[in-house]
Amino acid sequence: xxxxxxxxxxxxxxxxxxxxxxxxxxxxxxxxxxxxxxxxxxxxxxxxxxxxxxxxxxxxxxxxxxxxxxxxxxxxxxxxxxxxxxxxxxxxxxxxx
Amino acid sequence: xxxxxxxxxxxxxxxxxxxxxxxxxxxxxxxxxxxxxxxxxxxxxxxxxxxxxxxxxxxxxxxxxxxxxxxxxxxxxxxxxxxxxxxxxxxxxxxxx
Numbered sequence: 128x129x130x131x132x133x134x135x136x137x138x139x140x141x142x143x144x145x146x147x148x149x150x151x152x153x154x155x156x157x158x159x160x161x162x163x164x165x166x167x168x169x170x171x172x173x174x175x176x177x178x179x180x181x182x183x184x185x186x187x188x189x190x191x192x193x194x195x196x197x198x199x200x201x202x203x204x205x206x207x208x209x210x211x212x213x214x215x216x217x218x219x220x221x222x223x224x
Numbered sequence: 225x226x227x228x229x230x231x232x233x234x235x236x237x238x239x240x241x242x243x244x245x246x247x248x249x250x251x252x253x254x255x256x257x258x259x260x261x262x263x264x265x266x267x268x269x270x271x272x273x274x275x276x277x278x279x280x281x282x283x284x285x286x287x288x289x290x291x292x293x294x295x296x297x298x299x300x301x302x303x304x305x306x307x308x309x310x311x312x313x314x315x316x317x318x319x320x321x
Contacts, residue, residue, distance in 0.1 A: 166285075173281040180277060183297050184270040188263075198295040201282050 132159050135216060144221040146204065150173060151215040162219070174217050178210050228302065229256050232313060241318040248272060248312040259316070271314050275307050 132150055136159055139148050147162035155175030160167040182194040197208040200222070209216040229247055233256055236245050244259035252272030257264040279291040294305040297319070306313040 165250055169285055173284060177274070177281055178280055181274055183273055185296065187270060188266055189300065191298045192301075195297040195299060197297075199278055199282065200294075201293040202290045202292060203286065204289075 132214075135159075136161070136213070139216060139218050142218060142220060143152075144216060147217075147219040148219055149174075149217040149219075151217070153213065153215070158214075170186070170217055175209055175215060178208050178215055182210065190195070229311075232256075232311070233258070234315060237301060238314060238317050239317060243318055244314075244316040244317075246271075246314040248314070250310065250312070252312070262312075267314055267316075271303070271305055272312060275305050275312055279307065 136148055139145065140161075147166075148160070148163060149157055149167050150159040151171050151174075152158050155171055155218055157167050159169045162170070178194075178197060181197055185192050185194045196210070196211060197206075198218060199206040199208070205222050206222045207218040207220065209218070232247060233245055236242065237258075244263075244265055245257070246254055246259060246302045247263050248258040248268050248271075249255050252268055254264050260265070262316040275291075275294060278294055282289050282291045287302045291307060293307070294303075296305070302319050304317065306314040306315070
C-alpha cells in the first residue's frame with residue numbers, strides 16, 4: 128500500500144504548477160503530504176467534509192450517478208479533489224498562466 | 225437586470241455540450257432556467273448549499289482568498305458553478321468526448 132501511495136504522489140507531482148499534494152485515507156486522516164503540517168490538517172478537515180457533501184449531492188440528484196472529481200478555482204490556487212475507494216487525493220496547483 | 229440575465233444565459237448556452245443552465249439570485253432562488261422545474265429546484269437547493277460551504281472553506285484556509293468557480297465532474301455530467309455578487313450560475317454539461 129505504501130508503494131501505491133508513492134506512485135500516486137509521483138503521478139500527481141508531474142501535474143503542471145503543483146504546489147502541494149495531500150493524500151487522505153477514507154476517514155480523512157492525512158497519510159501523505161508535501162505541504163506544511165497545520166495546512167495539511169486544515170485542508171484535510173475542510174476538503175473531506177466538502178467532498179462527502181458533494182458526493183451525497185450528486186447521488187441525491189441521480190441515484191445512478193457518482194462524483195468523479197471536484198475542482199475549486201480560487202483567486203490564488205486551483206484545488207483538485209480526486210476521491211476514490213481507498214483515498215481522497217488533494218492536489219493544489221497555481222493557476223496556469 | 226432582465227437583459228443582463230438574458231445575456232448571461234446566451235453566453236453560457238454557447239459553451240460546448242451544455243444540457244442546462246440555471247441562474248440563481250443570492251438567496252438561491254432560481255430566476256432563470258433551461259431545465260425542468262423540479263430538477264431546477266433540486267439543483268438550486270443543493271448547489272447553493274455546497275457553494276456557500278466551499279466559499280467559506282476557501283476564506284477559512286486563507287482570509288485573503290476567494291472562490292471563483294467550482295467544477296463537479298460526475299459519471300454523467302460536469303456541473304460548473306459560477307458564483308458572483310448578484311447571481312449563482314449553474315451550467316450542466318455533458319462531458320466532452
